[in-house]
Amino acid sequence: MNSLNPHHVARSVSNLEETIQWYQEKLGFTATLRRELPQFSTRQAFLELNGFRIEVFERENSARTYPSPVNVPDDLLAQGYKHIAFAVNDIDAIATELKQRNVEIALEPVADEELGFTVCFIKDNSGNLIELVQELNTL
Template sequence: MPMPALPPKNYKTPFASMIGHHVAIRVPDFEASKKWFVEKLDWRVLHEWPYGDLQLAYVGPATDDTFFVEILGGGDPQPKVIYDDVDASLVHAGYHHFCLTVDSVDDTVAELRRRGVTIIGEPFELESISRRLAFFSDPWGNLIELAQVIA
């Protein structure tokens, strides 16, 4: 079942200029997180800056200059729940994951496994949105979704 047609865009709203830019993740090890994105996902470190006692950086996909992950490091963050099952992760309120579109979920998961990345469950199809999906996590339990459009 394909996704329904999107409603028309509303250019009359005072928020018409809003578009997505980045999502932020809090990590206990700033340098290790940057290294993980670069070595495991082939992402680029785009910009770094301090904020109080924190260190921040934008990292972005190899070929995308429109979506970033902001890494928040430093200080003494509280530990978070680490999931090994997507369904178990759905019981808590709050931020859950961000999604990356790929040409092939299966090929991407195979390469992530080869690079030692933690895969959270096996790829599956969700017909209601015409997508093949998979989830993986960084070393600190931040979930990332992969999505492939299926016919």
């Protein structure tokens, strides 16, 4: 088990091209692979940033299993995978830059002394939550 290392997270989306464009323009990801999987009526892409990969699928007739959360606490009403989290060095500066890029902020930066970090949540083009985390000792 010592060889377990994070490789990627996967998301199913309604529009592959819009999702690729959003992650490239808003967060700086690069599309490293695009392909058709006709046997599954699916298109696939890998996006990468700083060694982290997001695998994105668009399948014909797919549907969201639960609605996009209205706010961060409401997301906890649906069980299952919740969000991607990225460590950042300056959460306030990144939140400001993301607002300038018209990214929806779901939760403004807030410090959690007990956890030892500041968090901020944004939503991608499909309404999926993305958490930004800054350790309090780097503020």
